[in-house]
Each structure stands twice: as C-alpha cells, then as structure tokens.
Amino acid sequence: MSASATSIIQVIPRSRRGVELMLLIVALVVAVGAYVNVGITMQGRVPASTGYYAAALVVLAVIAHVTLRLRAPYADPVLLPCVVLLNGLGLAMIHRIDLAKDEATAAEQLTWTAIGVLLFVAMLVAIRDHRRLQALTYTSGLVGLVLLILPLLPVIGVTRNGSRIWVNLAGMSFQPGEVAKLALVIFFAGYLVVKRDVLALAGHRFLGLDLPRARDLGPIGLAWLASLGVLVFERDLGSSLLLFSLFLVLLYVATERSGWIVVGMALFIAGAFLSYELFGHVRVRVDKWQHPFSDYGGQLAETLFGMAYGGILGRGLGEGRPDLIVYSRSDSIIGAFAEELGLTGLMVILLVFLLIVERGLRMALACRDVFGKLIAAGLAMSFAVQVFVVIGGVTGLIPLTGLTTPFMSLGGTSLVANWAIIGLLLRISDQARRPQLPAAPVSEHTIAMAVQK
Amino acid sequence: MNSAIRRLAVAAIFLILALLANATYTQAFRADDLNGRNDNRRTRDEQFSVDRGPILVAGQPVAESKPSNDRYVYQRTYANGPQYAHVTGFYSYLFGRSGIEQTENSQLNGSDPSLVFRRLIDMITGQRQQGASVTLTLNPRAQKAAYDGLAKNNYHGAVVALDPKTGAVLASVSTPSYDPNLIASHDLGKVDNAWQRLLKDPDKPMLNRAERETYPPGSTFKLVTLAAALSTGRYNKDTQVASPARMDLPQTTADLTNHNGRNCGGSDNATLLIALRNSCNTSFGRLGLDLGPDALRDQAEKFGFGERQLPELGGVASQFPDDPNQPQTAQSAIGQYDVRGTPLQMAMVAAAIANRGELMKPYLVAAVRTADLKTIEQTKPEALHQAVSPEVAAQLTEMMVDVVDNGTGRPARIDGVKLAGKTGTAQVSDSRPPYAWFVSFAPADDPKVAVAVVIEKAGVERSDIAGGRLAGPIARDVIQAVINAG
Numbered sequence: 001m002s003a004s005a006t007s008i009i010q011v012i013p014r015s016r017r018g019v020e021l022m023l024l025i026v027a028l029v030v031a032v033g034a035y036v037n038v039g040i041t042m043q044g045r046v047p048a049s050t051g052y053y054a055a056a057l058v059v060l061a062v063i064a065h066v067t068l069r070l071r072a073p074y075a076d077p078v079l080l081p082c083v084v085l086l087n088g089l090g091l092a093m094i095h096r097i098d099l100a101k102d103e104a105t106a107a108e109q110l111t112w113t114a115i116g117v118l119l120f121v122a123m124l125v126a127i128r129d130h131r132r133l134q135a136l137t138y139t140s141g142l143v144g145l146v147l148l149i150l151p152l153l154p155v156i157g158v159t160r161n162g163s164r165i166w167v168n169l170a171g172m173s174f175q176p177g178e179v180a181k182l183a184l185v186i187f188f189a190g191y192l193v194v195k196r197d198v199l200a201l202a203g204h205r206f207l208g209l210d211l212p213r214a215r216d217l218g219p220i221g222l223a224w225l226a227s228l229g230v231l232v233f234e235r236d237l238g239s240s241l242l243l244f245s246l247f248l249v250l251l252y253v254a255t256e257r258s259g260w261i262v263v264g265m266a267l268f269i270a271g272a273f274l275s276y277e278l279f280g281h282v283r284v285r286v287d288k289w290q291h292p293f294s295d296y297g298g299q300l301a302e303t304l305f306g307m308a309y310g311g312i313l314g315r316g317l318g319e320g321r322p323d324l325i326v327y328s329r330s331d332s333i334i335g336a337f338a339e340e341l342g343l344t345g346l347m348v349i350l351l352v353f354l355l356i357v358e359r360g361l362r363m364a365l366a367c368r369d370v371f372g373k374l375i376a377a378g379l380a381m382s383f384a385v386q387v388f389v390v391i392g393g394v395t396g397l398i399p400l401t402g403l404t405t406p407f408m409s410l411g412g413t414s415l416v417a418n419w420a421i422i423g424l425l426l427r428i429s430d431q432a433r434r435p436q437l438p439a440a441p442v443s444e445h446t447i448a449m450a451v452q453k
Numbered sequence: 454m455n456s457a458i459r460r461l462a463v464a465a466i467f468l469i470l471a472l473l474a475n476a477t478y479t480q481a482f483r484a485d486d487l488n489g490r491n492d493n494r495r496t497r498d499e500q501f502s503v504d505r506g507p508i509l510v511a512g513q514p515v516a517e518s519k520p521s522n523d524r525y526v527y528q529r530t531y532a533n534g535p536q537y538a539h540v541t542g543f544y545s546y547l548f549g550r551s552g553i554e555q556t557e558n559s560q561l562n563g564s565d566p567s568l569v570f571r572r573l574i575d576m577i578t579g580q581r582q583q584g585a586s587v588t589l590t591l592n593p594r595a596q597k598a599a600y601d602g603l604a605k606n607n608y609h610g611a612v613v614a615l616d617p618k619t620g621a622v623l624a625s626v627s628t629p630s631y632d633p634n635l636i637a638s639h640d641l642g643k644v645d646n647a648w649q650r651l652l653k654d655p656d657k658p659m660l661n662r663a664e665r666e667t668y669p670p671g672s673t674f675k676l677v678t679l680a681a682a683l684s685t686g687r688y689n690k691d692t693q694v695a696s697p698a699r700m701d702l703p704q705t706t707a708d709l710t711n712h713n714g715r716n717c718g719g720s721d722n723a724t725l726l727i728a729l730r731n732s733c734n735t736s737f738g739r740l741g742l743d744l745g746p747d748a749l750r751d752q753a754e755k756f757g758f759g760e761r762q763l764p765e766l767g768g769v770a771s772q773f774p775d776d777p778n779q780p781q782t783a784q785s786a787i788g789q790y791d792v793r794g795t796p797l798q799m800a801m802v803a804a805a806i807a808n809r810g811e812l813m814k815p816y817l818v819a820a821v822r823t824a825d826l827k828t829i830e831q832t833k834p835e836a837l838h839q840a841v842s843p844e845v846a847a848q849l850t851e852m853m854v855d856v857v858d859n860g861t862g863r864p865a866r867i868d869g870v871k872l873a874g875k876t877g878t879a880q881v882s883d884s885r886p887p888y889a890w891f892v893s894f895a896p897a898d899d900p901k902v903a904v905a906v907v908i909e910k911a912g913v914e915r916s917d918i919a920g921g922r923l924a925g926p927i928a929r930d931v932i933q934a935v936i937n938a939g
Contacts, residue, residue, distance in 0.1 A: 253457045296492055307479045308487035309495045321495050343480040347473060354469040361462045365455055377458050384465040388472060397475040 016077040017069050023081035024061050031057060031088020034317055038096040041318030053095075056110055057088055060117045067121045072430035078359050079429070082352050083407055083422050087113055087415070089349070090408030092317070093329070093336050100323035105410055112412035116419030123423030130428050134371045137190025144183035147176035148226070148243075152233055177230075177239045178404070178417040181246070181382055182424070188247055189374035192254035195219070196370070200255040212259055220260065223247035224267045228275070235281050238389050238403035242382065244268065249381045250374050253364075289399035299326045300396055306339035307395065314342025329410040331402055334391050350391070353406075357384040360425055366432035376428045379421050491549070501525040501546060506561045506584030506824065508541050508553055510591045516541045516554065518584075521639065529554075529637040535630035536600040539661040540589065540766065540817065543633035547644055552661075553587060553817070556765045560585045560821050560830070567821075567829050583824035590621035590819045590832075594934035595902070602927030603628040603908070610908035610924075611662035611796040614931050617804035617894055617903045619834035620813030622763070624904075624931055625797070627662040629654075664768035667793035668907055671879030672732045672920065673890045674788025676802055676849065679729060679737075681744050681752035683845045688725060690852055696723040700735040702780035709738045709783055712878070729852050730860035732876060734787050741786020746777050749786060755840040757801045757812060758794070765817045771798035788879060800905035803892040805838075806853070807873070807900035810846035812837045854897045862891070865925030867933060871897040874928065876920035886910045891924035895932045902935040904928045 032054045039047030047053075061084050068075050091113070095106035127133065133140070150167050151157040158166040158173065167174045192199070199216055227244035230236055248264035275282045292300035302325040310320060322328045322336030329336075338346040360380025367373045386403055393400035404414040479487070488496045502525060507514035515537045521528035529544045531537065542552020550558055559565035563572060563584040575582050592614070599612035603626060614624035635647035651659050660666060682688040696717040700709040717723050717733035728736035741749060753759070753773040762768045774781060774791035784790035797815060805812035814835040821830035841849070853873035856862040862874040874893030886909075894903035906924035 249461060253454055253461065256454060256457045293490070293492060297494075301492070302494075304479060304483075304487055305490075305493045305495055307476065308484035308493075310480060311484050312481055321498070324494060338476060338480065343476055346476050346480075350469050350472055350476075354466065357465045357469075358462055361458055361465065364458045370454065373454055373458070377461060381461055381465065384468055388468040391472050392475070395472065395476055395479060397471060 015069075015073040017065070017073060020068070020077035020080060021065060023078065024065060024084060027081045027085035027088065028054075028058060028061055030085060031092060034089055034092035035095060037317045038092055038099065041316065042096065042099045047095075053091070053110070056114070057084070057091075060114060064117050064120055067124050068426065068430075071124045072426055074433040074435075075426040075430040076359050076363060076433070079356060079422060079426060082356050082359075083419070086349070086352060086407035087116075089337070090333065090405075090410075093322075093333055093340075093408070094410050096318055096340075097323055097329050097336065099318075105329060108412075109410055109415070112415045113419075115412070116416040119416055120419040120423035123420055124427055127424070127427050130372050130375065130424065130431060131369055133186050133375075134190050134193065137187055140183045140190065141187035144180045144187055145226075147180035147183060148230060148234075150176045175404075175411065175413040177234075177236065178414045179420075180239075181242065182379075182417060182421055184243065185246060185250070185375055185378040185382065188250045189371055189378060191219070192250055192374055193371045196254040199251065199260075200257060212257070212263060217263070220247065220251060220263060220267070224271065228271055231271075231275055231282075232279070235279075236402065237282065237285065237399075238386075238393075238401035241389055241401060242385055242403065244271075245385045246378055246382055249385075250378045253374060253377045254370070285399045285401070289393075289396065292396060297324070297326075299332060300394075300400060302326070303332055303335035303338075303394055304396055306335050307343075310339040310342045312343045314338075314340050314345055316340060330404060331390065331400075331409065332394050333408050333410070334405050335394050337408075338395070349408075350387075353383065353387045357381070357387075363425060363429040363432055367428055368432060372428045372431065376425060379425055382421075497546065498525070500562055502527070503562045504583045504824075505529065505544070506563070506586040508557075508561070509586055509588040510537070510596070511593050512588075513593065515589075516544075516633075523639045525639055528639060531633045531637070533597075534632040534634050535604070536596060536626070537591075538630045538633050539627045539663065540591065540625055541633060543636040545636045545644060545648075546639070547641055548636060548648055552766060553589070557587045557818065557821070560587060568823065571823050571825075571827075585821050585823050585829065587818055588820045588822065590616070590623065590817055591625070592623040592935055594937075595624040595931050596626060598930040598934040599624040599626040599906075599927065600628070600630070602906075602930050604630070608908045608923075609656060609662075609910055610906065611666070612904065612906050612927060612931060613663050613795075613797045613800040614902050614904045614935065615800050615804045615813075615815060617807035617900045618813065620804070620815045620837075621819065621834070622797075622815055622817045623902055623935055625663045625766070625817070627660070627666075629656045629658045631658040661766060662796065662907070662909075664763050664766045664795055664797045667769060667771055667795050667798075668888050668890075668909075669790075669792060669879035670788040670794040670799055671877035671888065671890055672734075672788060673799050673802070673875050673877035673892045673905075674792055674794070675729065675732065675737045675786070675877075676806065676853070676875050676892070677753050677756060678741055678744070678749060678786045679725065679852070680756075680806070680841045680845060680849060681748050682725070682740050683848055684752065684841055685744070685748070690726040690848055691724045693722050693724060694728055694736045695721060695739050696728055696733045696736045697721045698735070700738055700783075702738075702783055703742070704778065705780045707780065709734055709787075711735055726852055726855060729875070730855050732856075732861050737787050738783035741783050742779060744786075746774070746782045746785065749773065749782070752840075753792075755812070755838045756805055757798055757837060757840075762795070762797055762801065763815050763817060768797060769795060771795050788877060796905045796907045798905075799890065799892045799907075800903050802840075803873075803875075803894045803905065804900075804903035805840040806846050806849045807894035807897075807903050808846075809843040810839055810841040812840045850897055853893070857893070861921045862893070862925060864921045865891060865893060865929045867895070867929055870895050870932070870936060872929075872932065873897040873900075874921075874925070876925070878920045889920040889923040891920055891928045893925075893928050893932065895936065902932055904931050906931075 036046050094109050098106050156167050158168050227240045231240035251260045317340050320339040322339050325332045325335050357380050364373045364376035390403040390405050392398040404411050406418045505518040507517035516531050518527035542554040544550050544554045561584045563582045595614050603610050612626045638644050698716045711734045717731040718727040750773045758771045758773050761770045771794040781790045785792050814837045816832050822828050850873050857872045857874045861876040872895040877890030878887040880887045889908040892905045894900045906928045908923050
C-alpha cells in the first residue's frame with residue numbers, strides 16, 4: 001500500500017479547477033435546459049421560474065466551485081460537475097412530476113440542495129485534514145448507532161410506507177439512516193486501521209481460500225447482527241443491505257483477503273434466507289418482484305410499462321406518463337427518467353454514477369494513508385451499492401428495497417448527506433493529489449520511530 | 454490495499470453493467486411485449502389519443518374519430534350504429550375492440566408497417582399521427598334494406614348479400630343489434646353499465662349472427678344435395694325421383710315426411726324440378742341416401758363448408774356431419790340433423806351457383822388509404838373453388854328460378870327481374886319455432902347479388918312456404934336495393 005516517495009521523477013499535479021469549471025458549465029446547461037424543456041412541453045412556454053431556478057443552481061455551483069478553489073485546489077475536477085448534473089436533472093424531473101400532479105415539491109428540493117451545498121462547503125472548510133477524523137472513530141460509531149436507533153424511539157420515530165426509518169423533529173422529518181451511512185464509514189475505517197493487521201492474519205486454508213479464524217469473526221458478526229436489526233425493527237431492507245455491504249467492502253480493502261468476502265456472502269445468504277422465511281414484509285417484496293403484474297398499477301408494473309413506453313430514445317421530457325408510477329419523485333425517479341429520456345438517458349445517468357464511483361475509488365488508490373483510503377473506498381462503494389440496490393429494485397432486476405437514488409430523489413436528508421459525502425471525498429482527493437514537499441532525507445531517528453510503532 | 458480497491462472498481466463496473474443489461478432488455482427487447490399488455494394504461498391512453506382513421510361505406514364514414522373535449526382527444530362515433538354494429542365492431546377503452554375495428558386496428562391507428570413512411574413524414578412535419586381509412590365493400594342501400602327488413606319486424610336473424618362475381622360482401626346484418634356508441638363512450642361508468650346489460654341480454658345483441666352463428670340450413674341445403682346429384686351426370690331436372698308423402702328411414706322406426714304431409718306434385722314420383730319447386734323432403738332424403746354422405750360432404754366443402762369464412766369478422770366454419778348413418782344421411786340431405794351453416798355460407802352457395810359454379814372468396818375490406826388518400830391496400834377478388842361445373846350451375850339456376858316463379862319462393866318475386874331462390878325452414882326441436890330461410894340471387898341471367906336471409910323464431914307455422922313468406926320479402930328488398938343502385 002505504501003506510496004513510494006523515493007521516485008526521482010515527480011509528477012507535478014495540476015489543480016484542474018479550470019476543467020471543473022468547464023464541466024460545471026456543461027452540467028448547468030443540461031440541467032437548466034431540462035427544466036426549460038419541461039416547461040415548454042407541459043405548459044407550452046418557458047417557465048417563469050426558470051430565472052430563479054437557473055440563478056439558484058448557478059450560484060450554488062459557483063459557491064461549491066470557489067470553495068474548492070480556495071480550500072481544496074487539487075481535488076478531483078469531475079466529481080462536482082457529475083453531482084451538479086444529477087442534482088439538476090433530479091430537480092427538473094421533480095418539477096415535471098409536480099406539474100403533472102399539480103403540487104410543488106421542487107422548490108423544497110431546491111432549498112435542500114442549498115443546504116446540501118452549504119454542508120459540502122462546511123465539510124471542506126471545517127476539515128482541513130481528513131486524518132483528524134480518525135480521532136472521532138468511536139464517536140462516529142456511537143453517532144451512527146444512535147442515528148440508526150433514532151427512528152425506533154417513541155414520539156419522534158415515524159413509520160411511513162411500512163418502514164420505520166423516519167424521525168420527526170420540530171415539524172421536519174429526517175431519514176437519519178442516510179447520515180448514519182457517513183458516520184459508520186468513518187467508524188469502520190478508523191476501527192479497521194487499528195485492527196486490520198489482526199484481521200489480515202492467515203487463518204485456515206480451505207478450497208484455495210484463506211478463511212479467517214473463528215475468533216476474528218466477532219466484528220463481522222456484529223455488523224451482520226446490526227444489519228439484521230435494521231431489517232427486523234425498521235423493516236428497511238435497503239439500509240440493512242447497504243450497512244452490511246459497506247462493512248464487508250471496508251474489511252476486504254483493509255485486509256485484502258477474499259476470505260472475508262466468502263464469509264460475508266455466506267452471512268448475507270443466511271440472512272436473506274432467514275428474513276425471507278421469518279418476515280412477511282420481505283416475502284411480500286420478493287413476491288411483488290416475481291409477479292409485478294398481479295395487482296393493477298403496481299409500482300414495478302408501472303415502472304416497467306414506463307420503461308417500455310420510453311423505449312430506446314424516450315418519450316421526451318414532459319411527454320411520458322411517469323406520474324402513473326408511485327413514488328415517481330423519490331424511490332422510483334429513475335423510472336421516470338427511463339421513460340422520458342429512454343434507455344439512452346438512463347445509460348447516461350448510470351454512467352455518471354459509475355464515474356462518481358470510479359473517481360472515488362481512484363481517490364482511494366491515490367490516497368497516501370490507510371484511513372483515507374478506507375473512507376474513500378467505502379464512500380465510493382456506498383454509491384455503487386446504493387445505486388445498484390435502488391435502481392436494480394426499481395427496474396426489476398432485484399426485489400425492491402426502498403432506498404433513495406443519490407442526488408436525484410426527492411428527499412432532504414438523503415440529498416444533504418450525499419453532498420456532505422462528496423465534500424469529504426473531495427477533501428481526501430485534494431490531500432491525495434496535493435504536491436508533496438520533496439522528500440526530506442529520512443533520518444535514522446524517524447525510521448526508528450516508525451519501527452517502534 | 455490497492456489491489457483490493459482495483460478489484461472493487463471492477464466489481465462496481467459489473468454492478469452498473471448488470472443494471473444496463475437489465476434496462477436494455479426491458480426497454481429494447483421486452484418493450485413490445487409490455488406495450489401490448491391489456492393492463493398498460495400508457496399505450497391504451499395513447500391509442501385513444503390517436504386520430505384513428507374512419508371506416509367508410511360508399512365514401513361515407515360509418516365509424517370515425519371526432520375531436521372531443523373530455524379526457525381524450527378523440528371520440529369514436531358510429532353513424533347508424535346498430536345497422537353496422539356487427540361489421541364495424543366497437544372501439545372501447547374498457548373492453549377493447551371488435552369487428553373491423555379490431556382486425557384493421559393497425560391500419561386505422563396508423564401503426565401498421567405499411568404506414569411507416571407516412572408516420573415519418575408526420576413526425577418531421579410535426580403533424581399528429583393519422584390513421585388510414587378502411588373502405589368496406591358494403592352497399593349502404595342493401596345494408597339499410599336488410600337491417601330495416603329485420604329490425605322493423607323485430608326479427609332475430611341475419612342477412613348476408615354477396616357480389617357473386619367477386620365475393621365482395623354487399624350487406625351483412627345481424628339483429629337484434631346494439632349501438633357501438635354506447636361502448637365507445639368516454640363516460641366509463643355508462644360504458645360499463647351498457648356492456649353488462651348487453652352481456653346479460655338473453656337475445657344476445659352483440660352476437661354476429663351473420664358470420665359467427667351457425668343454423669341448421671333446412672331446405673336451402675337441398676341446393677347442395679341437388680348440386681351433388683346433378684354433378685354425377687346421372688340426374689337432370691327431368692329425372693323422376695320418388696316423392697311419397699312419407700318415407701321410411703332405414704334402421705329406424707322414424708319416418709321422413711313432407712311439410713304438408715302429402716306427396717309432392719300429385720303422385721309418388723316427381724321430376725327433380727317439381728321436387729325442388731315444392732321442396733320435397735322425401736325426394737331429397739332418398740337422393741341423399743343414393744348419393745351417400747361422402748358425396749354430400751364433398752359437395753358441401755366445395756361450396757365452402759368446413760372452412761372459416763370471412764376471418765375479418767371472426768367468421769366460423771359451417772359443418773357437414775363427419776360420419777352419419779343412413780337415417781342421419783337422409784336428414785342431412787335436407788339440411789337437418791347436424792348440418793350447420795352460417796348465413797354467409799348459404800349466401801356463398803347461392804353466389805357460387807350464380808357465378809357459373811365458381812365460388813369467390815368473400816371479403817369485406819375493399820381498400821385501405823392513407824389520410825392523404827394514397828391507396829396502400831386494395832383487395833383483389835380471389836376464387837376459392839369450382840363448386841360445380843358451369844353446366845350444372847345453369848341447371849341449378851333454371852330450377853331455382855322455377856322455385857320463385859312457381860314454387861315456395863313466390864313471395865320474393867320482383868316484377869321484371871328474373872330471380873333464382875330457394876326457401877327453407879329448419880326445426881331444431883319441437884318446442885322451438887323453426888328458422889325461416891331464403892337464399893337467392895338475381896338477376897338470374899346476369900347475377901349481381903346473392904342473398905341469404907335467416908329469421909329465428911319465424912312464427913308457429915312449420916310449412917316450407919313460411920321461409921319464403923317471411924324471409925323472401927327481405928331478400929327481395931336487398932336485391933332491389935343493389936340492382937336499382939347499379
């Protein structure tokens with residue numbers, strides 16, 4: 001893992017902020033264009049709110065961009081434009097479905113976008129060095145745990161659509177699970193930095209695989225139980241799956257032992273089998289996945305009809321019927337895109353997500369410290385898993401589990417949490433790409449200290 | 454650690470690839486299947502928003518889409534709804550399509566592959582997609598005469614008129630009928646009510662009796678028996694056949710009797726001409742026994758029995774029993790027992806005789822044209838079988854003219870027009886009133902129209918003359934409507 005500083009040829013990193021600006025302009029043009037397009041097809045005119053919408057989006061993008069210039073000049077230039085594009089398209093689609101349903105939730109989502117960007121800025125300003133977060137390992141763990149338990153508490157916990165994952169505070173509702181994701185990644189990373197050597201020790205060799213020792217199974221067992229707890233008590237299949245896979249991914253990165261993946265898969269299959277056998281709500285999900293047309297107007301059926309209706313090129317924004325899909329602004333928003341932008345548009349969106357994931361993993365590769373590597377890899381893979389689980393569920397590849405599509409779905413907590421995650425990723429990226437001072441001759445003393453450690 | 458991260462990068466690519474593959478399957482390969490499903494609101498609503506082409510009869514629409522101000526852009530309306538109901542069918546949001554609306558759907562809504570060029574132009578010029586028009590072969594005056602003849606008397610029955618030279622359907626009516634406008638309405642509550650009422654109606658108004666219901670053809674089937682006899686060369690119109698009042702059916706205690714309980718033509722023997730003129734059951738029963746069931750079936754099939762006719766309207770096949778014994782053969786020869794014919798089929802028998810023995814394939818769609826009147830489909834008349842030789846056809850014609858001039862078909866006579874015809878009554882059971890039949894064509898020397906009329910519940914009188922008296926005038930009106938128009 002160690003990045004060698006002994007090489008003579010020094011790559012001089014460029015800040016690439018100019019590239020970011022160009023990409024941002026493209027993203028903004030597409031997002032505002034989509035908004036105008038919706039107005040023209042649905043209302044026959046350029047919407048009066050275009051100026052407000054465009055100005056808000058531009059200002060927010062500029063704030064984020066300037067913050068990067070000032071506080072993280074060497075951060076990855078692709079991530080922010082990708083996020084702005086997805087966020088902007090999401091807003092346009094939410095506005096489009098608002099028009100069909102004669103409601104107004106897009107403005108709310110725009111407000112949440114602003115809060116998200118502010119949090120993004122706050123992350124970059126407050127965290128000068130991500131390694132400091134390592135000191136917060138157990139605090140983060142506690143915060144993550146509390147956030148997970150919060151919806152179960154009486155009075156403030158709320159059950160919606162069968163899942164108890166909401167919290168009502170001062171008239172506002174939150175999905176604390178989205179924030180828990182960030183806290184838990186920090187916890188897992190901090191924990192694994194310390195424990196990775198123990199967990200990486202060879203255990204039994206079986207069928208060509210290094211399986212861990214039985215007494216090292218404690219942590220993964222706990223993560224498994226916690227995920228099952230989320231599934232059982234909050235009935236939140238998606239978060240449960242995400243939580244467990246995050247831990248598994250980080251364990252694998254920290255130890256490089258595929259044996260953990262085998263153990264994890266075995267636990268996953270056991271958990272999936274158990275919950276299918278024991279819990280009615282899981283069986284219902286599987287049943288609806290296998291028989292999408294059994295009830296008229298079902299979520300999956302309407303999404304599939306919408307996708308077929310959209311075909312390869314899509315109906316065009318405002319020309320489809322995505323309002324027929326339930327939760328078409330939140331969980332199923334990708335179905336609305338597949339219908340109106342077609343397979344082509346869906347491919348673009350999926351590839352933008354893939355770009356975010358791969359850029360995140362690239363940061364993990366480039367990062368010079370274990371803690372940063374783990375966080376970057378964990379957060380990047382959290383997007384990959386979340387996108388797979390929610391879009392796979394909505395489009396009928398796997399049973400529907402109910403997660404938000406990052407940056408696109410209507411819903412404040414998710415949006416804000418994901419902006420914060422991007423802020424942290426860019427902080428790590430900046431640190432990774434920032435030019436190092438030429439390596440000072442290593443003194444005997446420091447080597448001795450390193451060995452002692 | 455880096456190798457693990459690289460493997461994760463590959464894993465992430467596979468996750469997204471799986472999503473892409475699944476979406477591609479749904480949106481590119483499974484799309485047609487999903488779009489075609491009945492529970493797909495999107496495609497159903499879209500179909501309802503298409504400017505559907507009209508169904509035309511002699512240039513006038515009998516079904517057309519008119520701009521509508523309610524939840525859909527167009528309202529399908531049917532001029533003279535009940536008159537054409539079983540031909541046009543209906544186009545309903547809740548209950549799908551029937552009739553020509555169903556069989557020509559892809560042309561009417563403009564989705565047919567033959568219209569792809571037209572659609573492209575519409576797309577480029579920004580026009581709404583417009584469906585093609587379907588022109589039917591029907592003659593509006595014949596259709597009206599047929600419908601009025603049945604409906605005015607509250608008859609349950611059917612009329613089919615064909616152009617014997619081409620097979621074009623000139624009239625196709627079934628009563629009682631219904632108004633397709635009720636089913637096509639956008640007031641879905643009312644539509645559902647109307648639908649339930651029509652379904653529960655014991656008179657089955659939505660049943661197309663002309664092409665989709667078979668009846669025992671009764672004495673009109675004697676034309677087939679006679680054709681089979683003449684085709685052997687051993688018979689002509691002057692051949693003497695037995696014509697007693699009562700004929701002992703072999704292997705049974707039952708007898709075959711004539712309608713009036715007397716012999717035909719005043720003696721126990723008569724010529725075939727006299728036997729047909731008086732529709733003599735005993736003569737034709739005997740003839741059937743002499744010819745045998747295979748000869749009868751062969752002849753029936755040459756007239757179109759055993760094949761589905763006019764699939765455009767879901768026409769069913771008429772039947773001659775598979776393996777009748779002797780008494781059943783005798784019964785079959787006079788159109789009883791298990792012989793079943795659609796009104797269309799019996800019109801085809803008359804039409805084949807009229808067309809010098811050549812049976813033409815019946816058809817209903819004359820042409821399909823785009824909205825800008827470019828013809829994209831034109832039906833060419835097609836021969837099905839040589840049912841009988843021209844000589845036999847000539848003899849049959851002569852004898853059928855005699856039936857109208859001197860026999861049971863007298864009620865259908867038209868001054869100045871040589872009419873060939875054959876009456877029939879068919880009993881299903883003693884408790885049910887018999888069916889009255891009349892098949893005919895005219896003018897006999899240059900046939901322009903062949904007509905079959907069937908009336909259910911034709912009163913209590915069971916004599917063969919009832920067929921002529923009830924059904925004859927309707928056939929006459931239809932024939933006059935066609936001849937006078939031409």
